[in-house]
Amino acid sequence: MTSLETASLPIVDLQKAKDPAQRLAVAKQLVHALETVGFLFVDNAEGYESERLLNNARWFFNLSEQEKLLVSRKLWNRESRNYYRGYFPLQPGEVSFKEGFEIGQDNPSSSNSESRSLSIHPFFTEANLWPSTDTEGAHQFHQDLVEHYRVVRNCGAEILRLVSLGCGLEENWFESLFFPDSLSTLRLLHYPVRGEVADKARDGNTVLCCSEHSDSGFVTLLSTFNYGGLQILQDGSDEWTAVPSRPQSLVMNIGDMLSAMSGGRFKATRHRVVDTRVDRFSVPFFFEPHYAANITRVMPSMSQQCAREVTGDGASESAECHYGPWLIEKMRSFAEYREILDSFTRGNTHAKA
Numbered sequence: 001m002t003s004l005e006t007a008s009l010p011i012v013d014l015q016k017a018k019d020p021a022q023r024l025a026v027a028k029q030l031v032h033a034l035e036t037v038g039f040l041f042v043d044n045a046e047g048y049e050s051e052r053l054l055n056n057a058r059w060f061f062n063l064s065e066q067e068k069l070l071v072s073r074k075l076w077n078r079e080s081r082n083y084y085r086g087y088f089p090l091q092p093g094e095v096s097f098k099e100g101f102e103i104g105q106d107n108p109s110s111s112n113s114e115s116r117s118l119s120i121h122p123f124f125t126e127a128n129l130w131p132s133t134d135t136e137g138a139h140q141f142h143q144d145l146v147e148h149y150r151v152v153r154n155c156g157a158e159i160l161r162l163v164s165l166g167c168g169l170e171e172n173w174f175e176s177l178f179f180p181d182s183l184s185t186l187r188l189l190h191y192p193v194r195g196e197v198a199d200k201a202r203d204g205n206t207v208l209c210c211s212e213h214s215d216s217g218f219v220t221l222l223s224t225f226n227y228g229g230l231q232i233l234q235d236g237s238d239e240w241t242a243v244p245s246r247p248q249s250l251v252m253n254i255g256d257m258l259s260a261m262s263g264g265r266f267k268a269t270r271h272r273v274v275d276t277r278v279d280r281f282s283v284p285f286f287f288e289p290h291y292a293a294n295i296t297r298v299m300p301s302m303s304q305q306c307a308r309e310v311t312g313d314g315a316s317e318s319a320e321c322h323y324g325p326w327l328i329e330k331m332r333s334f335a336e337y338r339e340i341l342d343s344f345t346r347g348n349t350h351a352k353a
């Protein structure tokens, strides 16, 4: 067995980026990281409190199964009002061995007129579910998560300003895709130590707890705290390398959509999580466009193949494709959503799940 190499990830320092004399150099460093490794560390994200976030993740997953089911999606609790955001339990027998809790923007401002004219899908107007304030610590948990959401959303916006700058574009080139109400998702994850390992979770001597994938969206800002387990497969390589822990930093990578918008110049690097036999927590934030955002925009000076890569062969170069409807179609490819989505299409909003 060959030993696993540690990936050497670039470090982008957002504190330095605030200095006008260094901003362009940081922006270029960021663009270079996206063109090569596709993964990097982001240092000094303003307001980021790693330990507080980890404590919140621990607090949540320590709740009883009963309390967690009260904030779960309808798929796991028929009484729930939510189809899209909320808690999801472990799935024994699957490759991925994790439970999670997802929120979107809390109390979004009113949808912009473009979204209204597209009649936003009910999935995306769901209010977040929060543990009952009768439980000690629940109020603080709610406050802290909303604050972390704000911090990483602002960090994502700053990252995209730097990406634009580093590519020679106006810093606000991406802005209209994300504001006012982005569909961004914050996900708390818990990977417990597993007893029995399903055969399909084995890759040779390695046991996986999150299967190999690339992210689908724009920018992911991930907290891994002091945990190992995350591995990446760099473009053109057939060897997995380990992402070291850097507890005060965010791990950043990009998804297929930003890769496509860059004409393939930026890498949406494949990654997975291996079982390190420890109780593991992580918190990804997926910085996503708003419902009506036209995702067929191609960054100027990039290759023009983007529209077809993102939206499939049906799209013409001039056709617009909006993020929300695109995401719904993508979800339809997952069995857990297909039936629910079909029943919405048939007009039955009381679908059984």
Ligand SMILES: O=C(O)CCC(=O)C(=O)O
Pocket: 189, 210, 215, 222, 224, 230, 271, 273, 282, 283, 284
């Ligand atoms: O848990 C991790 O470190 C990575 C999770 C991940 O890749 C994802 O949720 O997309």
Ligand SMILES: [Fe+2]
Pocket: 213, 214, 215, 271
């Ligand atoms: Fe991922």
